[in-house]
Amino acid sequence: xxxxxxxxxxxxxxxxxxxxxxxxxxxxxxxxxxxxxxxxxxxxxxxxxxxxxxxxxxxxxxxxxxxxxxxxxxxxxxxxxxxxxxxxxxxxxxxxxxxxxxxxxxxxxxxxxxxxxxxxxxxxxxxxxxxxxxxxxxxxxxxxxxxxxxxxxxxxxxxxxxxxxxxxxxxxxxxxxxxxxxxxxxxxxxxxxxxxxxxxxxxxxxxxxxxxxxxxxxxxxxxxxxxxxxx
Numbered sequence: 075x076x077x078x079x080x081x082x083x084x085x086x087x088x089x090x091x092x093x094x095x096x097x098x099x100x101x102x103x104x105x106x107x108x109x110x111x112x113x114x115x116x117x118x119x120x121x122x123x124x125x126x127x128x129x130x131x132x133x134x135x136x137x138x139x140x141x142x143x144x145x146x147x148x149x150x151x152x153x154x155x156x157x158x159x160x161x162x163x164x165x166x167x168x169x170x171x172x173x174x175x176x177x178x179x180x181x182x183x184x185x186x187x188x189x190x191x192x193x194x195x196x197x198x199x200x201x202x203x204x205x206x207x208x209x210x211x212x213x214x215x216x217x218x219x220x221x222x223x224x225x226x227x228x229x230x231x232x233x234x235x236x237x238x239x240x241x242x243x244x245x246x247x248x249x250x251x252x253x254x255x256x257x258x259x260x261x262x263x264x265x266x267x268x269x270x271x272x273x274x275x276x277x278x279x280x281x282x283x284x285x286x287x288x289x290x291x292x293x294x295x296x297x298x299x300x301x302x303x304x305x
Contacts, residue, residue, distance in 0.1 A: 101270035101275055127175045145171065173287055203258040247292045
């Protein structure tokens, strides 16, 4: 899913929306607020819909996963369709909702301390990578193809591991975290290349949101403890 988004973004770096231009500060703050809103939605889903989505998944795992990919891919396509701010917001919320269903099933299984630790580390890592990307944007923009190739290879390897039930080593998860740290820097640099409009701010949030979610999930999965064991 993240690979499809990256390919589309990499090929369309020169495409900007026609909305009213904002100041750099307002543009970057808009990105931050939209990201925060997405995470608030996810937190609410984890807090109040965990049982509901868990029951849906247990009733038919295959249909649940298919529905997830349909909604997520539709969100990505809509978000980058350049049809206006309202449509872009719709696409972003579809992505957030689709990811939120998976988070609602998996995250409540971990202790509150583990979740908080993963959140804090994710935020710190993201801010550090944004700082590096702000200072050296050309370095990260030049990494686009390399990151895409690495991500594509990682997806193929993980599919093989799942099909043959091969244990995924801890170092592999940390390697994926490093990969998405690179994507944070790349997507931030890419966002700064666009015309600074609210539509492009929302558009840029899709990639950064997925980057941060992937980092969070990997850190939580490897460094977190079960909520049952913490009681």
